[in-house]
Amino acid sequence: MRTVIFRFTAPYLTALMVLFSIFVLLRGHNEPGGGFIGGLIAASALAIYGIACGVVAVRRSLHFHPLSISAAGLFMAVVAGLLSLLLSSQFMTGLWVFPTIFGTELALSTPLIFDIGVYLVVVGSISSIALALEERESD
Numbered sequence: 001m002r003t004v005i006f007r008f009t010a011p012y013l014t015a016l017m018v019l020f021s022i023f024v025l026l027r028g029h030n031e032p033g034g035g036f037i038g039g040l041i042a043a044s045a046l047a048i049y050g051i052a053c054g055v056v057a058v059r060r061s062l063h064f065h066p067l068s069i070s071a072a073g074l075f076m077a078v079v080a081g082l083l084s085l086l087l088s089s090q091f092m093t094g095l096w097v098f099p100t101i102f103g104t105e106l107a108l109s110t111p112l113i114f115d116i117g118v119y120l121v122v123v124g125s126i127s128s129i130a131l132a133l134e135e136r137e138s139d
Contacts, residue, residue, distance in 0.1 A: 002052060010052030017045030025119050035115035039122025046123075047130040055134050066128035073120025080113035
């Protein structure tokens with residue numbers, strides 16, 4: 001399945017899918033989507049890249065071990081819940097901050113931190129599974 005056309009188009013398709021997954025992640029607060037769906041799209045992009053270019057190329061492009069990415073995401077999700085406890089609210093209560101950056105009010109929240117954590121957990125765990133299966137297949 002490693003045709004010339006597939007190897008040539010896979011990096012562009014992967015970049016487009018990762019960009020779309022970030023869009024779905026950030027859009028997920030007001031409309032359907034979020035960290036889980038965005039993470040699945042990104043993990044699918046990495047799987048396509050792995051099929052086209054090999055497991056070594058995917059591991060090189062990730063810079064970190066996929067399980068480390070999952071651990072960082074789990075840490076972010078837990079921190080998002082603990083921030084509300086520091087402000088004497090119930091665990092996982094949503095908190096918002098509205099800083100003004102370059103004259104534009106930006107809404108930052110703990111649900112966004114939680115969604116990013118879920119995104120990283122899904123990308124790391126699914127990528128780890130996919131890479132392990134692709135390594136087995138090449139043996």
